[in-house]
Amino acid sequence: MGKDIREDIAWAQINKDVLKSLESPRKLYWVILFIALAMIGVAVGCEIYQYTGGMGVSNKNNSHVWGLYIATFIFWIGMSHSGTLLSAILHLMHADWRKPIYRFAEAMTTFSLMTAGLFVLVHLGRLWQVYYVMPYPNERWVWPNFQSPLVWDMFAIATYLSSSVLFLYVGMIPDLAICRDNIHAGWRKKLYTVMSLGWEGTDRQWRNFRITYLTIACFLIPLAVSVHSIVASDFAMSNMPGWHVTSFPPYFVAGALYSGCAAIITLFIILRYVFRFEEYMTLPIMKKLVRLTFAIAMVWTYLNLIEFASVWYGHDQTAKDQLIFKATGPYAPFFWAMIFFGSILPLMLAFKRIQTHLPILLVVSILLNVGMWLERWMIIAPSFAHGHYPWTWDHDQWPSLVQWGIVFGSFGWFTLLFMVFCKVFPSVSMYEVKEMVYHRSLALKHKPAVKGDY
Amino acid sequence: MSITNLLENWSDFRQQHPSEDRPHREYKWAMSIDLDACTGCNACSVACYAENNLPVVGKEKFAHGHSHHWIRIERYWDNDGREFADQGAQFLPMLCQQCESAPCETVCPVGATNHTADGLNSQVYNRCVGSRYCNANCPYKARYFNWYDYPTTDNVWPEPMNQQLNPDVTVRGKGVMEKCTFCVQRLTVAKSNARSEGRSVLDGEVQTACQQVCPTGAISFGNLVDPSAKVGKQWKQQQVDLNKDKQAKDVTESAAKLRGYRILEELRTYPSVMYLEQLRESAI
Numbered sequence: 001m002g003k004d005i006r007e008d009i010a011w012a013q014i015n016k017d018v019l020k021s022l023e024s025p026r027k028l029y030w031v032i033l034f035i036a037l038a039m040i041g042v043a044v045g046c047e048i049y050q051y052t053g054g055m056g057v058s059n060k061n062n063s064h065v066w067g068l069y070i071a072t073f074i075f076w077i078g079m080s081h082s083g084t085l086l087s088a089i090l091h092l093m094h095a096d097w098r099k100p101i102y103r104f105a106e107a108m109t110t111f112s113l114m115t116a117g118l119f120v121l122v123h124l125g126r127l128w129q130v131y132y133v134m135p136y137p138n139e140r141w142v143w144p145n146f147q148s149p150l151v152w153d154m155f156a157i158a159t160y161l162s163s164s165v166l167f168l169y170v171g172m173i174p175d176l177a178i179c180r181d182n183i184h185a186g187w188r189k190k191l192y193t194v195m196s197l198g199w200e201g202t203d204r205q206w207r208n209f210r211i212t213y214l215t216i217a218c219f220l221i222p223l224a225v226s227v228h229s230i231v232a233s234d235f236a237m238s239n240m241p242g243w244h245v246t247s248f249p250p251y252f253v254a255g256a257l258y259s260g261c262a263a264i265i266t267l268f269i270i271l272r273y274v275f276r277f278e279e280y281m282t283l284p285i286m287k288k289l290v291r292l293t294f295a296i297a298m299v300w301t302y303l304n305l306i307e308f309a310s311v312w313y314g315h316d317q318t319a320k321d322q323l324i325f326k327a328t329g330p331y332a333p334f335f336w337a338m339i340f341f342g343s344i345l346p347l348m349l350a351f352k353r354i355q356t357h358l359p360i361l362l363v364v365s366i367l368l369n370v371g372m373w374l375e376r377w378m379i380i381a382p383s384f385a386h387g388h389y390p391w392t393w394d395h396d397q398w399p400s401l402v403q404w405g406i407v408f409g410s411f412g413w414f415t416l417l418f419m420v421f422c423k424v425f426p427s428v429s430m431y432e433v434k435e436m437v438y439h440r441s442l443a444l445k446h447k448p449a450v451k452g453d454y
Numbered sequence: 455m456s457i458t459n460l461l462e463n464w465s466d467f468r469q470q471h472p473s474e475d476r477p478h479r480e481y482k483w484a485m486s487i488d489l490d491a492c493t494g495c496n497a498c499s500v501a502c503y504a505e506n507n508l509p510v511v512g513k514e515k516f517a518h519g520h521s522h523h524w525i526r527i528e529r530y531w532d533n534d535g536r537e538f539a540d541q542g543a544q545f546l547p548m549l550c551q552q553c554e555s556a557p558c559e560t561v562c563p564v565g566a567t568n569h570t571a572d573g574l575n576s577q578v579y580n581r582c583v584g585s586r587y588c589n590a591n592c593p594y595k596a597r598y599f600n601w602y603d604y605p606t607t608d609n610v611w612p613e614p615m616n617q618q619l620n621p622d623v624t625v626r627g628k629g630v631m632e633k634c635t636f637c638v639q640r641l642t643v644a645k646s647n648a649r650s651e652g653r654s655v656l657d658g659e660v661q662t663a664c665q666q667v668c669p670t671g672a673i674s675f676g677n678l679v680d681p682s683a684k685v686g687k688q689w690k691q692q693q694v695d696l697n698k699d700k701q702a703k704d705v706t707e708s709a710a711k712l713r714g715y716r717i718l719e720e721l722r723t724y725p726s727v728m729y730l731e732q733l734r735e736s737a738i
Contacts (some may be wrong), residue, residue, distance in 0.1 A: 054628040055584070056601030061519025063595050065586035125584015125599065125629030132564040132583050142581070143565065150563035150587055238591045239721055241558050388593040388718055391528055391548065402476065 004097045004284045011434050013278075018175075018426045018433075019182055021275035025423065029274050036415040043409020046402045047122060055125050059400035063392040064384040068403040069123040071376040072410060076116035077157070077231055078252070081166055083109025083165065084224040084259025088217040096439065097288050099432040100280040101201040104271060104422065105264050106168045112263075113161045115410050120153075121143065122406055149233040160223055167216045173199050174431040188424070228256045235379065236399065242322040242383035247310065251303040258300045258342075259372035261293040264322040265365035267418070269358050271427060280428050283356040290355045297346035297368070304343065323426065325386040326378060330396060335378050341371025354367040370393070463603030480654060481645070482573040482678040482696070482726070483636050485662075486547065486688045487547055487716070489732040491672035494545030498525050498664035498673065505637060505663035507623045509604035510611070522598045524634040525664050527550040544732055547664070550575060550596040550634035554696060558588035558597065566631075573678075573726060574636055574728070583631040593718050636675070637662040657683040676694055678726075689714070694728045703731075721726035 050057050060067045064103045083105040090098040121127045133144050133154050144151045177199035180192035199205060217306070229249035236248035245251075268289065272281040326335045344366055348354050354361065385395050493612075502508060510523045515521065528546045552575045559575065561569050566581035567588055589597040605625050611618075619625060622639040624634050637660075644660035657676050665673040676683035678696065690706045691703035693735025699722045703712040715723075715732040 047604075054602035055599070056515070056518070056520055059518065060601070062589070063519065064596055065589040065599060122664045123585070125586065126582065127584075132581065145560075145562050145565035147560045148563040148565075149561065150585055154563070234587075238561065239593060240589075240590060334542070384590070387595065388721065389595055390530075390594055391526075397519070445523070 003440075004282060004288075005082050005100065005280065005433070005436055006442065007437055007444055008438055009279065011437075014430055014433050014437070015178055015182065017279060018430050019179065020182070021277070021427060022179070022188075022423060022425075025274050026276070029419065029423070032103070032274070032415060033419055036412040038287065039409045039412025040416060041409075043406045043412065046405035046409070050122075050402050050406075051127070057400060058403045058423060059397065060403075061395070061397060063387070063395045064381070064397040066123075066380055066384065068377065068380075068399045068407050069119045071373070071380045072121035072407045073111065073116050073123070074231055074252070074376045074379075075373050076112045076119065076414070077228060077365045078256030078259045078277075078376075079112040079263050079369075080109040080116070080160070080164070080260065081224050081253070082257035082264055083107070083222070085257055085260065086218050086264065087167065088220045088224070088381070089213075091217050092221070096436050097285050099436045100277075100282075100428050101264070101268060101285060101289070102432075103168075103172070103429045104267060104418075104427045105260075106164065107418060107421045107425075107427065108260070108267060109164045110161070110168055112412055113164065114415045117157065117161070118208070118413070120228060136137050149230065149237050152230045153234060156223075156227045160227045163216065163220055165225055167220055169195075169214075170209075170212055171429070172214060172425060173197060174201065175426045175429060178430055179426065184285075191424075222363065225253055230359045240383045240387060241316065241318040242326070242386075243379070244316075244319065245287050245307055247303060247307055251300075251307060254296060254300040254303050255372060255375060258293070258296045259369050261289065262365045262368035262372070263344055265289060265293060265361055266369070268361045269365075271422065272358075273428065275422065277428060280433060285334065286358075286361070290361065293365075293368075294346055294349040297349070301343040301346075304339075304433065322383065322386050326382045328381065329386070331378065331382045334374050335382075338374035338378050341367050342375060345371065348411060373446075388417070459515045478571070478573050478679055480679060481571075483552070483641065483675070484573070484678040484685050484689065484726045484728070485552075485665075485673065485675045486685055486692075486728040486730060488672045488674075488730040489544070490713075490730060491670040492527075492547060492732075493530065493670055494527050494546045495669060496527050496545070497669060498547055499523050501663040501667040502634075504618065505620055505623070507619050507625050507633070509607070510601075511602075511604070512609060515602070520601045522600075522632070524596075524598065524632070537700065546718075546729070548594060548596060549664070549727070551594055551634075551727045552634075552725065553634060554724035554726065555722060557591040557593065557723060561587045561591045563587065572641070574638060574641075575633075576638070577631060577633055577635070579624055579626055579630045579632065582630040584631065588631055589632070593721050593723065597631050598630065598633060600626050600628050600630050641732060645718060648684070654680065655683075660687075688730075691726055692728065692730065696724060696726070699724065 058067065083102075086098050086105040087102040088107055090102070116182075122129055133151060135143055144154075173196055176192050176196035180189065180196050183189050183192060220234075227321060229252065231251035232248040235243035236245055238244060265286070268281055268286060271277055308323060311323050314320070326332070345364060348360075348364060354364075379396070384392065385397065502523070503510065505525060508524060510734050511520050511522065526548050528548055530544045530546065552573065554569075554573065556567070556569065556575045559569060563585055564581055564583050566578045566583070568578070570576050584599070586599055588597060589595065605627060619685050620639070622643075640660050640662070641655075644655045648655045648659070655677060658678055660675075662673070662675050666677045674685045674688060676685035677690065678686050680686060692712050694714040694716065695701065699719050701712075701715055701719070703715050706712075713733070714728050715731060716728055719725070
């Protein structure tokens with residue numbers, strides 16, 4: 001395996017390369033931005049139609065009360081987890097290969113959470129009353145129901161979103177100062193001046209910065225695990241067969257890391273091309289990322305099998321019926337597609353040649369996420385079609401184009417936020433890449449040159 | 455409720471499990487439905503539409519599963535060894551079971567569905583945000599969501615049908631959940647009449663709409679706390695206990711004559727509706 005990064009890149013060169021990404025991306029960038037806007041247009045149209053007409057136009061009905069919105073909500077929440085994995089967990093573990101790619105992963109966390117939040121609104125029957133979920137002082141002393149997992153969700157997501165925005169921002173301060181010092185006058189200069197909080201790179205500032213960054217990282221890790229556990233509680237705490245599963249929280253967390261890692265691979269390839277980051281987002285780093293994804297895929301597969309096994313060998317006949325219904329009923333094609341994309345396809349990632357083959361990885365990583373989306377949908381939909389009570393059986397429900405349109409548009413919304421971020425803020429961490437280059441060149445000096453892995 | 459209330463009376467606010475230590479004091483509304491008497495005529499469902507301002511959604515929306523039958527007649531076919539399926543039809547009227555430990559209540563994010571002191575499972579339309587979690591967690595799927603804004607939809611209550619809307623019952627707008635209330639508007643009137651005369655509601659003084667129209671008298675409704683009430687006598691006779699999750703019929707061997715059971719009791723919802731099993735030809 002080659003080197004994660006060249007040790008002889010000059011620091012000025014790093015600044016120049018990254019700052020260039022703020023100014024002149026390839027044309028593909030604008031194409032992506034335009035497509036994203038068009039996708040958002042579709043979703044906004046669908047939402048206006050649904051808002052004025054009522055939830056009925058989404059073609060849910062009285063046993064299928066939840067649909068694609070909740071499935072996609074879990075998908076986006078899940079996607080957000082890998083940013084934290086890369087930036088916080090790997091930071092604590094001193095895995096320095098994360099340094100060139102953690103910034104955009106962290107941005108992905110923030111923006112996928114923002115996308116997920118929209119689905120809560122889209123899902124509600126009376127979204128204009130959504131503030132009832134928040135505990136705010138009012139003259140009637142009416143509180144939300146603190147027993148409800150949905151209220152826990154609200155707290156968990158709000159905390160996670162604000163913490164990860166803070167983490168993203170704090171980690172970016174030294175870079176913002178570089179931008180401030182190098183960019184020509186204009187609105188950007190003002191923005192960077194305000195946001196860099198007077199950073200001068202003094203010793204004291206660096207010391208405080210390190211401590212703050214480490215503290216937020218430590219705070220964020222348990223938070224990330226608990227957020228998806230709480231989202232899993234929405235299901236595990238209910239009594240629906242197919243949802244009432246003890247192993248849901250770890251299963252959801254593993255699924256979240258899985259889809260997040262796959263998304264990072266996708267974005268890695270796109271950014272590397274669009275912003276000409278070939279020097280920093282290198283193939284050896286990709287190789288490590290792919291191996292990480294492979295490992296998480298296997299953990300997910302294992303937890304999936306555990307869920308099936310515990311239902312199969314358990315005494316809950318309704319849950320067993322539900323599992324059989326999933327695998328053989330009208331949802332069977334999607335169920336088996338989920339197994340294929342989620343558990344069989346990642347086996348490809350074990351092959352060395354594929355681990356650095358970008359076109360194949362682009363396709364595979366997108367398909368992995370298709371599988372993970374199907375997983376969420378296969379948790380939601382079949383449970384409503386085969387519940388405890390026979391009245392729910394044989395209730396076919398296919399989501400209407402309104403639901404599909406909003407789900408489709410959410411990808412545009414995420415892409416727009418993400419792409420604008422990468423154009424306005426440095427999506428590769430300059431100061432950390434410099435650190436990495438510096439540490440590696442030091443190590444090189446003290447070590448005799450060896451062949452093979454370093 | 456104030457903050458102190460929230461902390462001190464939490465267990466009263468959310469009754470997790472029916473408890474013998476804290477019994478209902480004056481009223482515990484309950485029902486029993488005799489499946490042997492039910493002919494599946496749907497009169498109860500029609501009466502409910504009229505009494506509770508249920509929107510008539512029309513054929514197309516009904517086919518989409520958007521209907522609002524708070525009490526629905528379910529058909530089950532028992533055609534073992536019979537030539538025609540229609541020989542074995544059985545009917546089961548399903549309505550909100552007013553569970554003592556209701557799964558819908560705990561999951562509502564805004565506390566729009568609560569337990570009343572009378573043992574009813576109440577639904578506060580104004581508080582509902584339409585997350586539909588209650589329906590997802592209801593094992594009986596006895597809750598119905600307003601998928602459209604029916605008061606403003608044509609042909610739901612075409613002229614002069616809008617004149618027959620019950621003034622005692624709210625007409626619900628889009629985006630709220632609703633369900634059987636045990637005709638709470640009638641209960642309120644009866645209770646207030648009784649209170650002004652300084653007594654409790656007498657048995658038979660108040661009827662639900664479905665009970666009132668049932669031609670075979672399959673539905674009885676009343677106060678379980680009142681020892682003289684018919685419904686209480688039926689529950690006692692069938693040895694059905696509100697606070698148990700398994701009834702004598704399924705426990706004792708000598709209970710061959712007992713017919714009383716509650717649906718999906720093993721989920722520990724402690725429903726307030728007792729069903730009397732249909733007598734089969736083979737059992738007689």
